Amino acid sequence: MTTVLITGANGFIGKNLIATLNNDIQILKYDIDNSLEELKEFTRRADFVFHLAGVNRPLDTSEFEKGNKGFTELLLQFLKYNPKKVPVLMTSSIQAELDNPYGQSKKSAELSVQEYSKETGASVYIYRLPNVFGKWCRPNYNSVVATWCYNVSHGLPIQINNPDTELNLVYVDDVIQEFINAFNGSESRSEDDYCFVPRTFSATLKQVADTLNAFRESRNTLIIPSFKGEFERFLYATYLSYLPENKFGYELEMKHDQRGWLAEFIKSPSIGQLFISRTKPGITRGNHWHHTKVEKFLVIEGEAVIRFRKIDAKEIIEYRVSGDKLEVLDIPTGYTHSIENVGNTDVITLFWADEIFNPDKPDTYYLEV
Missing domain, CATH: 3.40.50.720 (NAD(P)-binding Rossmann-like Domain)
Structure with a gap:
């Protein structure tokens, strides 16, 4: 079983990484509450290190140097006692390119990791992450x-x-996937030898x-x-x-009348809208048609008959539907249509329309089937 050490395990990226790693990987979690003795023990056992720990919002700027450069150097010093040439993946920041205390401390930590690679021959992966x-x-x-x-x-x-x-x-799932790729030896690496998350x-x-x-x-x-x-x-x-x-x-607004009730659920300019209705036994809804608007009906409970008639024809087309056997009915343009509850219990129906209802231009015309 491969053993990985994760520093900063209780942090944002650490939690997401731990939740994603395979169950066949043993995870050693190190965070601020752990002791240096535990860190020594973890570095002796580790086959790979995800070095995610760091300081970015200290009370005193001097803590940048201690928490970023200093802790990284201590971690690497302990790792040198492990004969396995342990690979290290480090999260740095795009601020490492800037001349500020935080950026300088992350840059120093990067240099320490690069020196560790030269000295031990271990692979290292340094990610200068943007806003995650x-x-x-x-x-x-x-x-x-x-x-x-x-x-x-x-x-x-x-x-x-x-x-x-x-x-x-950059989205955290993309970061984690890239880290797993690096763990498996297929990292994204630029010409300057820094690693990166492909999608930003x-x-x-x-x-x-x-x-x-x-x-x-x-x-x-x-x-x-x-x-x-x-x-x-x-x-x-x-x-x-x-x-x-x-x-x-x-809560959704439920519009009640003698037929039952109807409630809108989701609307979207790109996919139209979804709504749901409860229809009492013997009640018919619809008896209208559309020029351009199309719909889908799905009865999920009860028994109903959905009827169609082309507006310039006499033939009536019937589909008997039931919540016991889900069947979606497309409602073509130019056909007046209705849905009647023909059972002894209420009918629950899901509806989809390809556009959000516009009361000023409803594209809905009454006509008995």
Whole structure:
């Protein structure tokens, strides 16, 4: 069994890595609460090291040197007693290119790792990561995405100093996949010998803020922003991970009448809308047709007959459907259609329409089947 040591195991990236590694890998978790004796023991047993620990928000800037350069040198010193030439993957930062205390400390740590490779012959993988976002990142710490996801999902204000500031972002799942690739010997490495995560995203602070606010408002409007781009999809997954645990659910408006009830569920400019209805026995819904709008019907409980008639014909086409055998019915344009509950219990139906209902242009025309 391969044994890996993960420093910073309780951190954002560490938690995601541990949750993803295969069960046939033994994981030695090291974090701030562990002792140096434990670190010595772990380095003697390790076959591979994911060095994720570091200091980025200290009370005193002098802690950068100790927590980044100093701890890295100590880790490498212990590793030299392991005869296996242990590979080391290190998370650095794009700030290593900058002349500030944090960047300087990360650059010094990089140099220590490179020197360790020259001295021992062990493989090393240094990743200068941009802004990483995803689940489990601590808000109000060092990630604007995490802070804003937390604030917006909790109804708190966010602060934007310069809305045009552009962020270079990378999703944590992409980071973890790249780390696993490196662990398996197929890392992405540039000409300057630094490793990198192939997929990154670019967005302004305004774009991020607007998207997060749209996610929050979607519970009221039911309009889900387009997920055509992967960034929006990943950001939505991140946003939902910050919801208060007593706010996972939200109610839908149920429109009741003598037929039963109907509720809209999801709307999207790109895929239309979903809604659901409960229809009482003997009740018929529909008796209308559309020029362009198309729909799908799916009865998931009860028994019903869905009828069609081409608007310029007399022949009626019937489909008997039931929640016992799921069958989706496409509703073509130019056919008036209806759904009748022919059973003894209520019928539950899922509907999809290819466009969001527009009361000013409903494209819905009454006509008995």
